Amino acid sequence: MGTIEKAKTDDLGVKVSGSARTGHKIELTSESALCRIFGTSDEMQANALLSHCLKPLKADEASDEHPGNDERIFMLSVIRDLAPRDPVERMLVVQMAATHVATIRSARWLANTQNIPQVQAHYTGFNKLARTFAAQVEALRKHRTxxxxxxxVQHVNVADGGQAIVGNVKTGGAG
Structure with a gap:
């Protein structure tokens, strides 16, 4: 798993290590790596958005001690791929990444439930998160467009015995 994680880290230009308990260490391969990920020229804003990405993660989702659960690079790569264009999009894509991670976390909890009350509680949470993510995707689409x-919508009436042709029709050619 280390080589896959390293390749993604190199591609992003950011290496994240440490944990909330010991402190996160952020290494940039270029000064503007975070700015490129978040689509801003404001380094303070990029640093704040990085902090916002780390806050909703559970301890085992943002720690070198649990590399299989580490969601930090995933969140940054998703944000980079969504390519935020303005401050509203920057905040929304951070929320979308956090919502996605929370949805997957909720699905994991649902898969490991032991009784009906747990199933109901985790299903409700999962369903709300999945709907929230869909609403966020729609909000991003609407903001961008x-x-x-x-x-x-095209409506064509065809009388009995008539024929309809679907497609582009050119007239006036040589017979």
Whole structure:
């Protein structure tokens, strides 16, 4: 697993180590690595957004002691791939990454339940998180498109015995 994690770390230009207990250590391969990930030129904002990514993670999700559960690089790579374009998008994509991690955590808890009350509680939490994520995706789409939706509806009436042709039709050619 170390080589896969290292490749992603090198690709991001950020290496995260440590833990909440011992302190997170952030190593950048270039000064602007965090700014590129978060889509900003403001280093203070990029550092704050990184901090916001780390806060919702459980201790075993942000620690070198549990590399199989470490979600720090995953969150940063998702944010980079979503390519936030402005402050609203930066905050929203951080929330989306955190919501996704929480949804997967909730699914893990649901899979390991032992009785009906636990199943009900974890199913409810999982369902709310999954719906929240879908709403966040839709909010990002609307923000990026200015809320515009394009729907093309075409209605054609064909009388009895008639034929309809679907596609582009050109007329006026040589017979």
């Amino acid at each position: 200015g809320g515009e939706q394009r729907v093309t």
